[in-house]
Amino acid sequence: MTDRDGRKRILVALAGQQNAGKSTLFNALTGVAQHIANYPGVTVDKKSSTYRDGDLTVEVVDLPGTYSLTSFSLEERVARQFLIDERPDVVVDVVDASNLKRGLQLTFQLIEMGAPVIVVLNMMDVAERRGLDIDIAPLEARLCVPVVATVGRRSRGIDELRAAIRRVGTGAGPGPATLNYGTLEDRVAGLQARLSELPPVTSVVSARWLATKLLEGDAEAERLLAARLGNAGELIDRAASDRAAFEAASDISVGDHISGCRAHLAGDIEATCVDDTKKGRVPMSERVDRFLLNRWLAPLFLVLTVWGIYQLSIVQGYELTKVTWPILAGFRNLAADWLPDAGFLHDPQVRALGLWMVDSANTLLNYVPIFLILFALIAILEDTGYMARIAFILDRILHRFGLHGQSTLPFILGGVFAGGCAVPGVMATKGIPDQRARLATILTVPFMNCLAKIPLYTLLINIYFVETKGLVLFYLSTITVIAALLVAKLLSVSVLRNMETAPFVMELPHYHLPTVSGVLRRSVDRTWLYIRKVGTVVVAVAAVVYVLLQFPGLTPEREAHFQARAEAAIATFYETMEGNPLADRVADQEALIGLVNAYTAYKAAKLNAQGADASRAVDADYAESHPEFEPFLVRSRDRDARSAARALKTLATTRKTLRREMKEERIVTSFLGQVGRSLEPVTRFADFDWKINVALLSSFAARESSVATLGVLFEQGEGENRTLEERMGAEQKAAGYTALTAAAVMLFFALYPPCLATTIMVRVQTDSYRWMLFSIVFPTILGLGVASAVFSLGSALRLTGIEMMSAVYFTALALLLLVGFFKRPFGRRLPVPDYREQAKGAAT
Amino acid sequence: MGKQKRYRLRQGRGHAGEASPSATGQRPCLRDAQPGKRCRIKRLHGHGAIRQRLLDMGFVPETEVVMVRSAPLNDPLEIHIGNTFVSIRRTEAADIEVEAVEVDND
Numbered sequence: 001m002t003d004r005d006g007r008k009r010i011l012v013a014l015a016g017q018q019n020a021g022k023s024t025l026f027n028a029l030t031g032v033a034q035h036i037a038n039y040p041g042v043t044v045d046k047k048s049s050t051y052r053d054g055d056l057t058v059e060v061v062d063l064p065g066t067y068s069l070t071s072f073s074l075e076e077r078v079a080r081q082f083l084i085d086e087r088p089d090v091v092v093d094v095v096d097a098s099n100l101k102r103g104l105q106l107t108f109q110l111i112e113m114g115a116p117v118i119v120v121l122n123m124m125d126v127a128e129r130r131g132l133d134i135d136i137a138p139l140e141a142r143l144c145v146p147v148v149a150t151v152g153r154r155s156r157g158i159d160e161l162r163a164a165i166r167r168v169g170t171g172a173g174p175g176p177a178t179l180n181y182g183t184l185e186d187r188v189a190g191l192q193a194r195l196s197e198l199p200p201v202t203s204v205v206s207a208r209w210l211a212t213k214l215l216e217g218d219a220e221a222e223r224l225l226a227a228r229l230g231n232a233g234e235l236i237d238r239a240a241s242d243r244a245a246f247e248a249a250s251d252i253s254v255g256d257h258i259s260g261c262r263a264h265l266a267g268d269i270e271a272t273c274v275d276d277t278k279k280g281r282v283p284m285s286e287r288v289d290r291f292l293l294n295r296w297l298a299p300l301f302l303v304l305t306v307w308g309i310y311q312l313s314i315v316q317g318y319e320l321t322k323v324t325w326p327i328l329a330g331f332r333n334l335a336a337d338w339l340p341d342a343g344f345l346h347d348p349q350v351r352a353l354g355l356w357m358v359d360s361a362n363t364l365l366n367y368v369p370i371f372l373i374l375f376a377l378i379a380i381l382e383d384t385g386y387m388a389r390i391a392f393i394l395d396r397i398l399h400r401f402g403l404h405g406q407s408t409l410p411f412i413l414g415g416v417f418a419g420g421c422a423v424p425g426v427m428a429t430k431g432i433p434d435q436r437a438r439l440a441t442i443l444t445v446p447f448m449n450c451l452a453k454i455p456l457y458t459l460l461i462n463i464y465f466v467e468t469k470g471l472v473l474f475y476l477s478t479i480t481v482i483a484a485l486l487v488a489k490l491l492s493v494s495v496l497r498n499m500e501t502a503p504f505v506m507e508l509p510h511y512h513l514p515t516v517s518g519v520l521r522r523s524v525d526r527t528w529l530y531i532r533k534v535g536t537v538v539v540a541v542a543a544v545v546y547v548l549l550q551f552p553g554l555t556p557e558r559e560a561h562f563q564a565r566a567e568a569a570i571a572t573f574y575e576t577m578e579g580n581p582l583a584d585r586v587a588d589q590e591a592l593i594g595l596v597n598a599y600t601a602y603k604a605a606k607l608n609a610q611g612a613d614a615s616r617a618v619d620a621d622y623a624e625s626h627p628e629f630e631p632f633l634v635r636s637r638d639r640d641a642r643s644a645a646r647a648l649k650t651l652a653t654t655r656k657t658l659r660r661e662m663k664e665e666r667i668v669t670s671f672l673g674q675v676g677r678s679l680e681p682v683t684r685f686a687d688f689d690w691k692i693n694v695a696l697l698s699s700f701a702a703r704e705s706s707v708a709t710l711g712v713l714f715e716q717g718e719g720e721n722r723t724l725e726e727r728m729g730a731e732q733k734a735a736g737y738t739a740l741t742a743a744a745v746m747l748f749f750a751l752y753p754p755c756l757a758t759t760i761m762v763r764v765q766t767d768s769y770r771w772m773l774f775s776i777v778f779p780t781i782l783g784l785g786v787a788s789a790v791f792s793l794g795s796a797l798r799l800t801g802i803e804m805m806s807a808v809y810f811t812a813l814a815l816l817l818l819v820g821f822f823k824r825p826f827g828r829r830l831p832v833p834d835y836r837e838q839a840k841g842a843a844t
Numbered sequence: 845m846g847k848q849k850r851y852r853l854r855q856g857r858g859h860a861g862e863a864s865p866s867a868t869g870q871r872p873c874l875r876d877a878q879p880g881k882r883c884r885i886k887r888l889h890g891h892g893a894i895r896q897r898l899l900d901m902g903f904v905p906e907t908e909v910v911m912v913r914s915a916p917l918n919d920p921l922e923i924h925i926g927n928t929f930v931s932i933r934r935t936e937a938a939d940i941e942v943e944a945v946e947v948d949n950d
Binding site: 067072099102105259260293295388391395502503510 | 895915926927932933
């Protein structure tokens with residue numbers, strides 16, 4: 001193939017087993033820019049990138065990490081299909097140098113498929129440290145393919161690898177060695193001879209590979225043959241009879257025999273090429289694991305680790321946001337300056353929408369420091385190898401509830417304690433090999449307490465549960481885990497019942513120190529992805545919610561009513577100012593509006609300024625930029641200035657009150673307000689009024705907005721300066737709301753469906769709109785059910801909010817223990833997985 | 845973590861719920877090996893995906909493996925095989941027929 005600019009182009013596939021350092025090598029080989037897409041029709045990531053080597057353009061595609069090339073798992077099918085369809089010019093087989101024997105089994109399969117293979121012995125440093133002395137020359141001689149030693153993490157051996165790719169990609173080397181199948185060899189050779197006479201077959205795959213696959217009875221290989229050949233039946237029958245004859249004669253299945261031959265040869269090659277100088281010594285990782293995985297110490301270390309993550313990312317991250325928030329607030333003030341000026345009662349639509357968008361973006365960007373820390377810590381856990389140990393420790397519990405040891409990472413990302421985000425959580429489910437457990441994880445990760453749920457909890461707790469703050473927060477942060485486990489179990493015995501499952505066979509990688517660049521790269525990548533995916537959705541949805549909250553707007557009569565009140569207030573202002581020498585400075589309406597706006601901006605700037613110095617700097621700033629308004633704004637001893645400032649304050653307060661009333665009326669009559677109101681008949685059992693409905697509806701767009709919307713709905717007039725807690729408390733207590741309502745709201749919010757960004761991620765990860773819809777509908781019904789039960793039961797039994805919370809908590813806990821210990825939770829037994837069913841059939 | 849104790853009460857009876865009787869019948873299987881014991885794999889029972897996965901990870905007849913430990917809650921198990929440590933659930937380990945290897949302390 002040649003490029004547009006006449007350069008020769010070669011395609012390289014990177015194959016290899018998991019934990020062989022394939023991704024690191026991919027990065028070292030191709031550099032930063034990479035393209036991530038999906039393989040056709042499946043949700044397996046396809047990473048590709050190119051680099052230039054003289055007159056060559058080399059495209060490198062990272063195949064999914066697989067141990068083998070059978071058709072049992074999705075990844076293996078994808079990798080195999082790519083090799084058959086795309087016929088890469090070079091296949092780079094990445095092998096963990098310290099585990100040559102296992103790595104070679106894949107190498108044999110790749111060679112057998114007829115691919116031009118280069119074997120890369122990666123992680124040579126680890127092998128050396130473990131005392132393995134590997135001799136490359138005999139290995140090359142035995143395999144008849146080039147072998148390159150590398151250390152991907154330190155970019156060692158990359159030039160040699162590029163040279164080898166160039167050599168193999170541009171010219172044919174000697175044919176690779178074939179594996180002799182011993183007692184099966186005659187049958188393989190016979191079938192291979194037949195197949196090699198068929199051009200439609202040999203043009204696509206290697207005859208020898210197809211022969212072995214047909215003898216194994218691989219369904220995909222049979223399908224491939226049938227697609228190429230009109231009369232494939234005869235060949236398939238011949239393979240089947242050969243298989244039967246062989247199995248009858250040697251009492252072992254063809255598949256086992258082939259695996260055995262491969263393992264035998266791999267062991268033989270390892271014995272001649274590798275010298276284990278530390279044989280018999282206990283490996284370092286094992287010595288560490290004696291402590292970390294000790295029966296009694298393991299839970300302790302695990303709790304410490306999760307606590308450490310929580311402390312460093314959430315607690316310290318929040319501290320960091322105090323530093324970064326003024327930057328974001330400054331950005332908002334900048335936008336406020338730049339957008340068209342506000343009117344007295346009405347703002348230009350551009351200004352209102354612009355500020356709304358900036359606010360939405362800011363709430364999101366505010367979390368960036370937290371995510372950077374969280375993702376870096378998780379990258380460290382993954383790179384050191386401790387993450388696999390966490391899965392090992394927790395698999396027993398998680399498996400019982402239909403989940404998987406590897407569900408731990410998604411749950412931590414989603415926010416097990418408090419603080420996380422379901423979007424990266426759902427994304428991280430990619431690594432779970434068991435389909436049923438994976439879907440159960442995807443559907444339960446959103447129950448975790450993501451960062452955006454916290455503000456609403458804090459708000460309600462500060463109003464209704466002041467004395468029992470800690471206890472309620474504890475209830476909320478653990479009840480979500482309980483709910484997730486119960487729901488996971490419920491789903492896996494019902495809707496997920498017949499999903500594909502997989503055995504739990506997981507490697508516990510050797511511990512090694514992560515590199516700074518590797519950790520930073522992963523952390524920045526994931527954070528950036530969060531900003532991109534969540535950011536675009538949140539900003540887009542914010543615009544929609546804005547429209548839903550603003551329109552259709554006030555009736556002309558009400559408009560006139562507010563206009564009249566505004567004019568009265570302005571008239572009062574001028575009356576007060578009569579005789580005041582400063583009155584000249586605001587001779588006309590326009591100047592007055594300028595003054596009121598300057599006053600509001602000045603107040604905002606003062607609020608954002610930290611410390612007396614910064615506050616004085618704001619004063620100086622305004623004295624300079626608005627010299628004519630200075631006496632109104634900056635505190636002074638002059639009598640005239642003081643009375644003018646007082647008059648201005650009254651006017652500004654009236655304006656704010658009017659604006660608040662208008663906004664509230666606008667929301668009441670808005671589309672969203674109407675929906676909230678029309679939902680009252682359904683939500684009244686949970687005691688949600690339309691205001692709460694509107695807040696909960698808008699929180700579907702982004703959870704953060706629930707508090708922001710409540711803030712608008714319970715907005716205050718300027719002079720009061722009370723916190724939202726006080727305002728909501730006062731209004732709600734007046735309306736007859738109690739802590740019981742708050743408990744219902746919080747529980748609903750805990751079980752509430754994922755935000756829009758998460759549901760989109762669910763769609764991406766499950767590749768199905770049905771599951772996406774399910775992930776919205778099911779939690780809504782569940783949440784509303786629980787909230788209604790809490791309020792109705794609580795008010796029937798005359799329980800207080802905290803009593804009801806405790807009751808719910810212990811009921812859930814009891815249910816959890818019940819489900820955990822009884823043999824057939826929810827009265828149903830899981831179907832026996834396919835691979836077990838067959839086993840039973842074979843045994844009888 | 846308060847649940848752990850209660851979980852452990854059941855450990856003697858294998859695992860309730862999804863436990864299936866050992867496919868190897870009365871013959872010794874890896875599931876029943878004591879931590880620290882070295883065994884030689886005799887045969888794999890079970891079919892399809894699980895069998896292939898075990899073969900890929902190196903659970904091939906005549907290979908020697910060491911049962912390293914079981915997880916704090918008794919399941920899954922950690923097996924030392926070749927140069928690697930692999931974790932499998934007890935149900936999977938029940939499909940691996942083994943014989944004990946006498947260790948001459950070298």
